[in-house]
Structure formats: C-alpha cells, structure tokens
Amino acid sequence: MQKEYHMFSGLIVPLAANPETAARLYYITKEANGGRTTWKESSFLYELENENNFYLGYEFEGEIVGYIGCMRILDELSINNFAVLPNQRRKGIGMLLLTEMIRMNVAAGVRHFYLEVRLSNEPAIFLYQKVGFENISFRKDYYVDPVEDAYVFYKQEPNLEVDK
Numbered sequence: 001m002q003k004e005y006h007m008f009s010g011l012i013v014p015l016a017a018n019p020e021t022a023a024r025l026y027y028i029t030k031e032a033n034g035g036r037t038t039w040k041e042s043s044f045l046y047e048l049e050n051e052n053n054f055y056l057g058y059e060f061e062g063e064i065v066g067y068i069g070c071m072r073i074l075d076e077l078s079i080n081n082f083a084v085l086p087n088q089r090r091k092g093i094g095m096l097l098l099t100e101m102i103r104m105n106v107a108a109g110v111r112h113f114y115l116e117v118r119l120s121n122e123p124a125i126f127l128y129q130k131v132g133f134e135n136i137s138f139r140k141d142y143y144v145d146p147v148e149d150a151y152v153f154y155k156q157e158p159n160l161e162v163d164k
C-alpha cells in the first residue's frame with residue numbers, strides 16, 4: 001500500500017508496521033484519552049503486523065496527528081482504534097479518516113461495519129451518527145480504566161450517507 005491521499009493541507013496515509021509508528025499511535029491514543037490507555041506500544045506493533053488489520057493515519061506538517069485502525073474479516077470490518085490529537089480536533093480529520101476507511105473497504109467488498117463506543121463519548125457518537133452508524137446493541141462493562149458500558153454501532157453498505 002504505497003498510495004497517499006491528499007486531503008486539506010494534510011495527507012491520509014496507510015500506516016506501516018514499525019516501532020516508530022507504534023510509538024506514535026501509543027502517544028496519540030494516550031493524549032486523546034486524557035493521558036490514559038490500556039494499550040502499549042507493543043500492542044500497537046502487534047496490531048499493525050496483523051494482516052487482517054488496516055490502519056490509516058492523517059499526516060500534518062510531517063507528523064501523524066490522528067489515525068484509525070480496523071480489522072477486516074471477509075465482508076465485515078470492525079473499527080478498533082480511532083483518535084485525533086486534542087489540538088487537532090474539530091477540523092474534520094476524524095471525519096476524513098472514518099469516511100476514507102469506509103470508502104476503501106467498500107471498494108474491497110466490505111458490507112458490514114461495526115464499532116463499540118463508550119456511552120459517555122458524545123463527540124464520537126455524534127461523528128458516527130453523522131456518517132450513518134446506528135446503535136444496535138449494548139455491552140455491559142465493556143471498557144476498563146474507567147469501567148463503562150459500550151454501545152455497539154453498525155452501518156451497512158452500500159449506504160454511504162456522506163455521499164448524499
């Protein structure tokens with residue numbers, strides 16, 4: 001995957017599996033979650049190396065400032081990681097990452113998109129709803145540190161609301 005996607009003044013780039021990228025994803029994740037994450041640099045490297053996984057980053061002024069990570073199994077995609085640095089938010093970067101991830105996977109034959117989100121995470125919930133995801137289920141105590149329930153959100157393609 002060498003192709004780069006030019007968007008706004010930054011780039012959407014596929015992320016390679018290497019320790020530097022894993023360290024950057026760890027940093028962004030921690031910053032994006034108030035200094036807390038249950039993930040480690042080694043977990044990101046493991047995820048990046050998994051051939052079922054697919055990670056996109058948003059590069060601005062030479063640095064990755066946001067990313068999205070998914071796992072694809074046949075025609076299903078599960079969005080497992082998604083974060084934008086606090087000082088880069090509300091610029092449309094999250095929306096670009098999410099819609100580009102969907103577009104690329106629709107092109108690859110994916111029809112079913114799933115994700116979990118904390119009940120209290122209004123920014124992410126608003127974003128997912130804007131892109132056409134719907135709440136289909138609930139998982140008790142799904143998250144740790146802090147413990148919280150999750151909504152399960154789902155979107156089926158073809159039905160890319162952002163194209164309308």
Ligand SMILES: CC(C)(COP(=O)(O)OP(=O)(O)OC[C@H]1O[C@@H](n2cnc3c(N)ncnc32)[C@H](O)[C@@H]1OP(=O)(O)O)[C@@H](O)C(=O)NCCC(=O)NCCS
Nearest residue numbers: 032082083084089090091092093094095117123124126127
């Ligand atoms: C969720 C997250 C990735 C969104 O990134 P972002 O780049 O700020 O999102 P965008 O600028 O593309 O926002 C797109 C739309 O989402 C909604 N949205 C985003 N942040 C919002 C907020 N704080 N409050 C209300 N709506 C919000 C809005 O509808 C927004 O469109 P608008 O700015 O035109 O009103 C970012 O807030 C983040 O990293 N949060 C912490 C990590 C996280 O929660 N990840 C998701 C785990 S499920």
